Amino acid sequence: MQSICILRLSAIGDVTHVIPVVLSLQQQLPGVRITWVIGKIEAKLIGDLPGVEFIIFDKKAGRRGYAELRQTLRGRNFDALLHMQVAFRANLAAAMIPARLKVGYDKARSKDLHSLFINTRIAPAPKQHVRDCLASFLEPLGLQPAPPRWTIPLSESDHEFARTHLAEDRRNLVISPCASHTLRNWPAERYARLADHAITTHGMRVILVGSPAPFEAEYCAAIENAMKEKAHNICGKDTLKQLTALLSHADLAVAPDTGPAHIASAVGTDVLGIFAASNPHRSGPYNSLGWCVNRYPEALAKFTGKSVDEARWGAKAEFEGAMELVTVEDATAMLDEWVEAQRVTETTTAPDLV
Numbered sequence: 001m002q003s004i005c006i007l008r009l010s011a012i013g014d015v016t017h018v019i020p021v022v023l024s025l026q027q028q029l030p031g032v033r034i035t036w037v038i039g040k041i042e043a044k045l046i047g048d049l050p051g052v053e054f055i056i057f058d059k060k061a062g063r064r065g066y067a068e069l070r071q072t073l074r075g076r077n078f079d080a081l082l083h084m085q086v087a088f089r090a091n092l093a094a095a096m097i098p099a100r101l102k103v104g105y106d107k108a109r110s111k112d113l114h115s116l117f118i119n120t121r122i123a124p125a126p127k128q129h130v131r132d133c134l135a136s137f138l139e140p141l142g143l144q145p146a147p148p149r150w151t152i153p154l155s156e157s158d159h160e161f162a163r164t165h166l167a168e169d170r171r172n173l174v175i176s177p178c179a180s181h182t183l184r185n186w187p188a189e190r191y192a193r194l195a196d197h198a199i200t201t202h203g204m205r206v207i208l209v210g211s212p213a214p215f216e217a218e219y220c221a222a223i224e225n226a227m228k229e230k231a232h233n234i235c236g237k238d239t240l241k242q243l244t245a246l247l248s249h250a251d252l253a254v255a256p257d258t259g260p261a262h263i264a265s266a267v268g269t270d271v272l273g274i275f276a277a278s279n280p281h282r283s284g285p286y287n288s289l290g291w292c293v294n295r296y297p298e299a300l301a302k303f304t305g306k307s308v309d310e311a312r313w314g315a316k317a318e319f320e321g322a323m324e325l326v327t328v329e330d331a332t333a334m335l336d337e338w339v340e341a342q343r344v345t346e347t348t349t350a351p352d353l354v
Contacts (some may be wrong), residue, residue: 005078007090017262028138029143035054038055078097080103086114129282161246175223176210181277198335252269274293279314291338
């Protein structure tokens with residue numbers, strides 16, 4: 001294997017999970033040439049990973065996007081394509097990528113004619129986290145699955161941005177409240193009550209973040225306006241790189257099933273996940289599954305009549321009212337537990353004074 005192409009266009013969380021695959025390829029196959037076909041927004045986060053050629057595919061460009069991809073890859077032939085996205089649009093992009101070996105999903109996880117665009121499959125694995133699924137794409141190449149190891153390049157200016165918004169004398173809590181699917185969002189008023197609890201009970205600095213999209217700005221404003229205490233609202237004022245730096249220096253993040261939760265987990269920051277519409281054991285922040293409030297089983301039973309074992313793995317419970325199954329008390333209790341765990345850790349690791 002001398003040249004490998006990765007196709008994973010979106011979304012932010014899933015793209016974050018591909019980073020360990022790149023790092024593992026570079027370790028297991030020193031000198032391998034890696035090309036990654038990626039979405040425009042996602043490239044802003046990790047498009048400067050060392051040793052990787054990035055080709056941006058504009059999903060909104062229609063036929064022109066496919067023509068440009070074909071032209072860019074004209075005359076090239078990869079030893080392997082890791083086709084990590086089953087959406088039909090991604091399948092069409094895979095047809096533009098010449099490769100001897102085209103690795104895709106097992107039959108159970110294939111859809112949108114995915115099977116027509118691959119010639120090798122990853123092994124079936126029931127009840128697998130998305131990260132572990134993507135890590136297994138290396139196995140058909142005769143390699144070990146990628147271990148959970150991340151790096152996201154950041155500049156000193158990114159870190160400086162983070163430092164200007166973080167408190168030095170108390171714990172910093174970053175709340176990223178908005179998911180790409182609105183039915184995964186927890187009510188703004190409940191975020192406000194959680195934020196007030198973090199400030200009044202634990203003396204934390206609360207920072208609200210989100211994209212410049214009007215909906216997210218309105219959501220963060222609604223949280224801020226419903227609070228009794230004062231939050232630091234920088235929604236729409238940071239880049240993805242600056243957000244990553246902010247999360248890397250924060251003590252804790254709070255988020256539903258959304259990209260920033262995975263970024264925080266990737267940079268080593270604990271995440272208090274708010275889950276009901278989706279299963280955290282499949283798509284939650286990988287290193288913080290124990291800190292997730294999980295009302296997914298109740299939501300699935302209430303809205304579909306099925307248990308987690310009966311439902312298809314990955315089935316969503318994205319229904320009106322599902323996220324309301326997570327109470328403020330659920331979240332504040334988890335926050336209290338997290339703070340206590342930090343206190344115990346700090347006590348047991350503090351140096352003895354002579």
